Amino acid sequence: MKVLVIGSGLGGLLSAAWLSREGHEVDVFERLPIIGGRFTNIEYKGFQLSTGALHMIPHGPTGPLGTLLKDLEADVKIVRSRPMTTIRIPTEKDAMDYTHGFQDIEFHDFRKHFSLLNRIKLAILITTTRTFPPKSGSMAHWCSKNLNQDWALKLADSFCGWALSLKAENVPATEVFEIIENMYRYSGPGIPVGGCQAVTEALINIISSHGNKIHTSTEVTQILVENNKAVGLVADGNEYRADLVISDIGHLETSRLYDTNALDTSAASYFTAIRKLRPSAGVKICLASNEPLIEHTGVLLTPYAQRINGIDEVTNVDPSLAPAGKHLIMAHQCVQWENIGRLEEEIDLGLRDLSEIFAGKEYEVLLIQSYSGEWPVNRSSSGSDLSNRTPIEGLYVVGDGAKGKGGIEVDGIALGVRTAINDILNSN
Numbered sequence: 200m201k202v203l204v205i206g207s208g209l210g211g212l213l214s215a216a217w218l219s220r221e222g223h224e225v226d227v228f229e230r231l232p233i234i235g236g237r238f239t240n241i242e243y244k245g246f247q248l249s250t251g252a253l254h255m256i257p258h259g260p261t262g263p264l265g266t267l268l269k270d271l272e273a274d275v276k277i278v279r280s281r282p283m284t285t286i287r288i289p290t291e292k293d294a295m296d297y298t299h300g301f302q303d304i305e306f307h308d309f310r311k312h313f314s315l316l317n318r319i320k321l322a323i324l325i326t327t328t329r330t331f332p333p334k335s336g337s338m339a340h341w342c343s344k345n346l347n348q349d350w351a352l353k354l355a356d357s358f359c360g361w362a363l364s365l366k367a368e369n370v371p372a373t374e375v376f377e378i379i380e381n382m383y384r385y386s387g388p389g390i391p392v393g394g395c396q397a398v399t400e401a402l403i404n405i406i407s408s409h410g411n412k413i414h415t416s417t418e419v420t421q422i423l424v425e426n427n428k429a430v431g432l433v434a435d436g437n438e439y440r441a442d443l444v445i446s447d448i449g450h451l452e453t454s455r456l457y458d459t460n461a462l463d464t465s466a467a468s469y470f471t472a473i474r475k476l477r478p479s480a481g482v483k484i485c486l487a488s489n490e491p492l493i494e495h496t497g498v499l500l501t502p503y504a505q506r507i508n509g510i511d512e513v514t515n516v517d518p519s520l521a522p523a524g525k526h527l528i529m530a531h532q533c534v535q536w537e538n539i540g541r542l543e544e545e546i547d548l549g550l551r552d553l554s555e556i557f558a559g560k561e562y563e564v565l566l567i568q569s570y571s572g573e574w575p576v577n578r579s580s581s582g583s584d585l586s587n588r589t590p591i592e593g594l595y596v597v598g599d600g601a602k603g604k605g606g607i608e609v610d611g612i613a614l615g616v617r618t619a620i621n622d623i624l625n626s627n
């Protein structure tokens with residue numbers, strides 16, 4: 200087949216690499232001068248910062264992305280985080296912040312901070328919900344209904360904020376329990392040596408080694424549709440014909456590239472659904488220090504912070520991501536939809552959190568990056584992703600706008616790509 204891919208983000212590159220290895224002719228079109236979208240590196244003051252995603256893969260080498268990279272024989276080393284996660288809690292009982300001291304506990308010990316009754320209930324609930332997951336309601340509603348303890352909601356908010364850039368009230372409980380099931384299935388996070396760019400470069404090498412090309416600074420302005428089938432696209436005024444078109448820019452942006460009025464009325468429900476999609480938003484704060492601020496390679500969740508949800512220190516695995524003798528720390532906070540217009544205030548609250556979380560430590564704020572609007576954390580908030588298919592034959596959507604169920608960030612992208620490409624190959 201002749202395949203055209205719109206966008207060189209992780210979803211587009213994974214799709215192009217897979218189809219390249221299958222012997223298909225592939226062209227990728229990227230409107231930016233760089234390849235990788237929100238999943239590559241930018242060098243700043245000698246540090247390797249990321250354009251979006253953290254230098255961390257949620258389920259490490261054995262998760263959906265790690266497995267797909269292995270299947271593609273991509274030259275990427277992913278180091279499993281140890282421990283998986285710790286949680287920073289106040290030292291004083293009933294304290295609501297970190298101003299009077301704190302301690303770090305292992306993620307698996309979070310149950311100890313529930314009442315005895317809730318520990319018993321939680322043990323029963325975890326067992327039963329794996330078999331009979333909740334059918335409706337948000338994760339926040341599930342916590343309030345079943346545990347009715349402030350600690351449960353704080354931990355859920357911190358986890359959802361870090362993993363999905365959403366508050367627990369904005370995530371369906373079914374999605375969270377699918378994520379928990381994937382944690383049992385795949386285990387915890389890992390860090391790719393070389394950061395996000397190591398993954399991007401490995402995929403570029405696969406695509407180019409098969410004679411296929413990535414066109415940078417080339418914007419797609421139209422998807423060509425004939426008899427309800429995608430037959431090509433127009434990029435920078437040039438027409439390209441193909442058997443298949445794959446879009447990595449989300450369902451809504453993809454729909455703006457073709458004439459929706461020419462489609463059958465049966466597509467009306469699809470367009471209603473994509474207009475309801477809400478992207479998730481977040482802020483990433485990159486810190487530099489002369490000494491480690493976190494003593495391990497996993498995630499530090501911060502449920503008692505006002506805004507910061509979690510932090511990792513990637514140089515504990517790969518010192519090359521920072522200048523010699525320096526450490527790179529990356530903190531993330533979700534931004535609620537009603538606060539997107541007040542980003543400066545949200546950032547100030549995040550910076551204040553960090554001054555409490557790392558009280559007495561010396562560090563420098565390297566860079567603050569915000570992700571919303573046309574450059575969001577996810578084009579479809581987790582739990583609201585649609586199918587990879589569109590109403591147009593031969594037009595598929597991959598990436599952060601069409602993640603697989605229960606997939607955290609890039610692992611969700613990998614799940615969606617595997618579903619889409621298997622569908623494509625089985626149909627042709």
